[in-house]
Amino acid sequence: MSKRIEIKDLDIYYGKFHAVKSVNMTIEPRAVTAFIGSSGCGKSTVLRSLNRMHEVIPGAYVDGQVLLDGVDLYAPNVDPVRVRRQVGMVFQRPNPFPTMSIKENILAGVRLNNARISKSAADELVEKSLKGANLWNEVKDRLDRPGSGLSGGQQQRLCIARAIAVEPDVILMDEPCSALDPISTLAIEDLIKDLKEEYTVVIVTHNMQQAARVSDQTAFFNLKAHGQPGELIEMGPTEKIFHNPDQKATEDYITGRFG
Amino acid sequence: MSTTMTSPKRTGSTTPDLLTAGQLPKFTGLAALVVSIAVAAGLLALLQSANVTSVVAVGALLFLLSMFILSTAVEGVRKAKDRLAKYVVTGFFLVALAPLISVIWGTIANGMARFDGVFFTWSMRNVLGEGGGAIHAIWGTLIITGIATLISVPIGLLTAIYLVEYSNNGKLGASIRFFVDVMTGIPSIVAGLFAYTIFSMIFGAGHKSGISGAVALSILMIPTVVRSTEEMLRIVPNELREASYALGVPKWRTILKVVLPTSIAGIITGVVLAIARVIGETAPLLVTASITSSMNLDPSQHPMATLPVFVYNQYMYAPGIDTAAYHARAWAGALTLILIVMGLNAIGRFIAWKFAPKAGR
Numbered sequence: 001m002s003k004r005i006e007i008k009d010l011d012i013y014y015g016k017f018h019a020v021k022s023v024n025m026t027i028e029p030r031a032v033t034a035f036i037g038s039s040g041c042g043k044s045t046v047l048r049s050l051n052r053m054h055e056v057i058p059g060a061y062v063d064g065q066v067l068l069d070g071v072d073l074y075a076p077n078v079d080p081v082r083v084r085r086q087v088g089m090v091f092q093r094p095n096p097f098p099t100m101s102i103k104e105n106i107l108a109g110v111r112l113n114n115a116r117i118s119k120s121a122a123d124e125l126v127e128k129s130l131k132g133a134n135l136w137n138e139v140k141d142r143l144d145r146p147g148s149g150l151s152g153g154q155q156q157r158l159c160i161a162r163a164i165a166v167e168p169d170v171i172l173m174d175e176p177c178s179a180l181d182p183i184s185t186l187a188i189e190d191l192i193k194d195l196k197e198e199y200t201v202v203i204v205t206h207n208m209q210q211a212a213r214v215s216d217q218t219a220f221f222n223l224k225a226h227g228q229p230g231e232l233i234e235m236g237p238t239e240k241i242f243h244n245p246d247q248k249a250t251e252d253y254i255t256g257r258f259g
Numbered sequence: 260m261s262t263t264m265t266s267p268k269r270t271g272s273t274t275p276d277l278l279t280a281g282q283l284p285k286f287t288g289l290a291a292l293v294v295s296i297a298v299a300a301g302l303l304a305l306l307q308s309a310n311v312t313s314v315v316a317v318g319a320l321l322f323l324l325s326m327f328i329l330s331t332a333v334e335g336v337r338k339a340k341d342r343l344a345k346y347v348v349t350g351f352f353l354v355a356l357a358p359l360i361s362v363i364w365g366t367i368a369n370g371m372a373r374f375d376g377v378f379f380t381w382s383m384r385n386v387l388g389e390g391g392g393a394i395h396a397i398w399g400t401l402i403i404t405g406i407a408t409l410i411s412v413p414i415g416l417l418t419a420i421y422l423v424e425y426s427n428n429g430k431l432g433a434s435i436r437f438f439v440d441v442m443t444g445i446p447s448i449v450a451g452l453f454a455y456t457i458f459s460m461i462f463g464a465g466h467k468s469g470i471s472g473a474v475a476l477s478i479l480m481i482p483t484v485v486r487s488t489e490e491m492l493r494i495v496p497n498e499l500r501e502a503s504y505a506l507g508v509p510k511w512r513t514i515l516k517v518v519l520p521t522s523i524a525g526i527i528t529g530v531v532l533a534i535a536r537v538i539g540e541t542a543p544l545l546v547t548a549s550i551t552s553s554m555n556l557d558p559s560q561h562p563m564a565t566l567p568v569f570v571y572n573q574y575m576y577a578p579g580i581d582t583a584a585y586h587a588r589a590w591a592g593a594l595t596l597i598l599i600v601m602g603l604n605a606i607g608r609f610i611a612w613k614f615a616p617k618a619g620r
């Protein structure tokens with residue numbers, strides 16, 4: 001299931017604006033990789049280029065390669081819709097579909113793609129996904145209620161369950177806890193540690209303790225000056241980035257001397 | 260900023276009742292209103308110029324003045340001003356409401372006389388003087404607005420979807436939006452003449468039919484549907500579209516299964532209100548569908564009566580004798596039309612409430 005991502009010389013643009021400059025990195029399978037860095041340095045932009053969500057924005061494009069187990073996601077014959085079925089995504093603000101029940105939200109990936117699924121298979125998938133997102137016990141008695149009736153933290157776990165229900169290889173999370181309270185945040189962090197058993201997990205976070213707690217690898221992004229493209233400064237095992245970084249800029253950021 | 264800034268003196272901090280202030284009893288407002296009206300009526304009666312308008316106007320002024328003085332004396336100037344503002348705003352609201360209420364009242368009062376079984380079962384075929392009804396016009400209105408809706412909704416909906424989901428704020432989108440705005444401003448008689456001319460060119464001069472009326476109404480309806488649908492699609496959060504794309508759902512399916520269901524209540528409400536707006540149009544139907552005294556259920560040919568044109572016709576072409584019977588039918592037609600519009604509005608609201616995404620637990 002879990003797959004390796006290699007990013008090669010990736011430049012990312014919003015129209016004329018060069019947002020991120022020549023990123024090279026390898027994201028390991030069965031591990032959690034954290035993107036850290038100050039606001040606006042392009043963490044979300046890089047993340048969204050990993051499942052071709054970047055190009056959803058009018059005028060946005062990339063230049064370079066993103067290899068998923070050796071296959072370039074940006075090769076001309078690759079269908080972005082298929083890419084997104086293999087690389088799932090969880091957003092900053094929980095966004096369950098408001099017209100759907102909890103159960104329908106989980107089945108959205110299957111149903112919206114018009115795949116036929118038997119009732120028993122559907123029930124099984126719902127239970128498996130909700131268990132995978134540590135949410136089953138809290139919602140098993142109200143699967144037919146609207147997903148928007150859950151608390152923020154539960155909604156976010158519902159979105160994670162919805163993402164894993166399509167059985168992706170990679171899960172991308174863009175600041176998944178920034179809209180949540182500390183208890184819900186802990187629940188999500190526990191879940192992230194479980195998820196890496198099966199998936200390649202990439203998480204953007206502005207919370208450095210969180211990066212230290214959940215990730216195996218950390219990538220530090222920075223921006224030379226406002227209006228300049230963001231860059232990957234360095235990447236390595238989380239332990240090393242936090243205690244013994246190679247770059248001065250990383251150390252400054254970690255110790256809170258700027259940003 | 261200096262560190263030795265002195266804080267403003269809190270002179271009142273020793274007064275024990277700093278937080279309380281005088282308050283007029285609850286019933287003061289009502290009492291003042293009654294007294295003011297009574298005084299105004301008395302004064303004007305003495306001057307022999309008492310009528311409803313003058314009593315209400317003078318009474319309202321007296322009321323404002325007395326309440327302001329009373330409140331200033333008991334509650335202080337700030338509260339008095341607050342009261343003044345509240346009463347003035349409420350007063351203007353009532354003034355705005357007055358014409359609406361008097362229209363409804365007038366229509367009911369005049370329309371009830373012929374709001375009877377005969378009215379809803381008879382046409383005007385071979386009717387002179389009393390009797391007769393508007394069933395042919397009711398059917399005509401339903402058929403013509405029904406067809407207009409069938410034409411306008413797909414065109415309007417798809418245009419709005421193009422504008423919001425596909426145009427990317429490009430040149431084509433901008434020009435469509437411009438033309439929709441222009442269409443919104445087309446006088447209804449022009450829409451009627453346009454439809455009449457087109458149908459006359461194709462089917463021969465003097466063509467009259469229900470469908471040409473429906474086309475005229477669609478011209479008026481399409482821009483409203485586009486605008487309201489566009490607004491509803493725009494308020495669907497982008498996050499929902501992205502959530503759907505991130506599950507590997509193609510764009511068209513995302514629109515069909517996520518965007519439209521999320522906004523459907525608002526869209527339907529907009530359509531219903533658009534219908535309610537065109538259902539009372541008279542001028543374009545006068546030149547396209549014209550009027551007839553008999554039932555015609557075939558929209559493809561021959562004149563077709565509609566309620567607004569029926570009302571116009573009964574009122575304007577009442578003969579010298581039995582005039583009252585014609586006028587009574589006109590009012591009953593107007594009442595029917597108002598009831599249909601109210602019904603449509605109620606349906607619109609019901610749908611908005613019924614299908615709106617619920618956050619319930």
Ligand SMILES: Nc1ncnc2c1ncn2[C@@H]1O[C@H](COP(=O)(O)OP(=O)(O)O)[C@@H](O)[C@H]1O
Binds near residue numbers: 037038039040230
């Ligand atoms: N939709 C967009 N259109 C244009 N520029 C954007 C858009 N989204 C982000 N950017 C720009 O790209 C840069 C990187 O943004 P982002 O990836 O969101 O940063 P981060 O997630 O690290 O805070 C910023 O300068 C931002 O202004």
Ligand SMILES: [Mg+2]
Binds near residue numbers: 043044045174
């Ligand atoms: Mg971001």
